[in-house]
Amino acid sequence: MPVHAKLPRRSDRRPAEQESWPTIFESGSRRTSAYLESAKRFVVAVGEYQSKSTHNPGEAGLAGAMRDEKRRLYKFAYSLIVSGRHASASPVGYVRSTFVAAGLSGKAPVQEECEVEMIIAGTDLALRNVHPIIIMRTMTAFLGFSVFDAVEKWLTEHFEVRKGFDEELIIPGDLPDILQEGSILKGSISQTIRLAGNQLVAATLAGCPRKTIEYIKSISCSRLGAILLESEIMDARNRLSSEELSDAQNAFMELLTSIRPGTEADSGQDLTDGPRDIEEGLVSDISNLILELDEHLLKLVVSNIDPKIVASLIQAMEPIAHDRLFSSMASSRSKKVLDALEASAPLSGNELTRKAQMFAQKVLSEFTPRKKTLGKTLPLPATIRQILSSILSRE
Incomplete structure (x- = not known):
């Protein structure tokens, strides 16, 4: 199930001309609008509940939402969230x-x-204390892609972290200076962030000055992604000790050094270049393909393809797609991919293109029945078709 924001991608067609994203549910526009408004009320109530500094005020706030809510479905959901708050x-x-x-x-x-x-x-996500943005993304996925895509502005307005809301916690170390002095290519930093994953990145930045955090957000996050990262940074500051935050910075530095030990002077490249000539379009295509694929189809593809190919693609994938990819795997499969990633060497742009094309061919094959007796091919959504075409047409 898609739970994340879609990365921006160019389209040759105007929004009105693009095909709507089908769902298994049959809802008219009026009913869909009503469901969306209900989802907004639910997410706002859950967000306020999660943001309370102490347990009781949060319960009181959700209790108020229960009193105001007239429908049994939502009353039951709120009561379940309150009763299950302490469940790990x-x-x-x-x-x-x-x-x-x-x-x-x-x-x-x-x-x-x-x-x-x-x-x-x-409700399931709220019980696991997942951020309201992800809860809303998951819920609107049931209403069709047009609704899922259009709700971004509302999410930004309601959940953007206010400037100056948090206090700096600076852990002594060289990482902030190294990141900001311009000796490391932006592309290398972006790739390190993709490989590290959100939890390590958040723990790393939790001990960095605000200027460093803003710099990292500017080169690696969409607007919603930046909000989620801020939330995870604040959580890391509350949850981890200074020693653990320092360890996170050291781990991030080791990963960054292993990817690109050289500097601008050593490489002779401009700071705006990506690592190893990886073009942004390829990163966008790979990431969007992971985000756009149906959950069942994504699980099918990653379970039947060489873990080394999946590990290679992680080198050219946005963090948001990185998270969805691993959420689609069984733990045993994830371990194989992580082992392959640890053993792999950084690939060139051409090598990553070949790996991406192998993955795209595997995706395409899943839309075609293996035997004629299986009947018609699965419908290939226009968005998926465009991404596959973009990847497979690269030289």
Whole structure:
């Protein structure tokens, strides 16, 4: 299930001409709008609940939302979130089973249960204390791609971190100076961020000056991605010790050095160049392909392709796609990919292009039945078709 923001990508067609993204649910525009407004109220209530500095005020706020809410579906979801706040992890299927036991799910065909499925997904994420932006992204995915794509402005307005909201926590070390002095290529830093993942990046930046944080955000994050990173930085400051933050900076520095030990003077390249001639268009195509693919199809592809190819693609993938890729794998598969990543050497732009094309061919093959007896091919969405064409047409 897609849970992240889509990366910006050029299109030759005007928005009105682009095909709508189909869903398994059958909802008219009026009903979809009503579901969207309900999702907004739900996410705002959950966001306020999560942001309280102490437990009781948060419960009181959600209790108020329960009193104001007239529909049983949402009252039940809020009560489940409050009662399960201290649970470290819910058993698989726990949330769905509670909705079924309460008579709120399972009574109608799946095409008619869009709102229920949307709330089940949102409640499950809220119980795991997931950021409201990701909760909203997940819930709006049930309403079709046009809704999912259009809600970004609303999310930014409601969840952008206010400037000056947090205090700096500066851990002594050389990393901030090295990142800002201009001796490391921006492309190398971006690739290190992609490989490190959000948790390590957040822990690294939690002990850096605000100027360093803003610089990293400017070269690696979309607007929503920057909000999520800020949230994770604040969480790391509250959760980790100074020693752990220092260890994170050292780990990030080691990874950065292993990718590009040279400097601008050594390489003779301009600071705006990416590492090893990787073009931004390839990074965008690979990342968007991961984000756009149906969850089931993505799982199928990554489970049936060489882990070394997947590990190679991580070298040219935005962090948001990096997270979704690993969320689609079983733990045993993730370990194989991580082992392959650790053993792999940085690839050139041409080598990464070849790996991306192999992955794209695998994706394309999954849309075609392996035997004629299986019937028609799966429909290939226009957005996926454009991305695959862009990757496969590269020389």
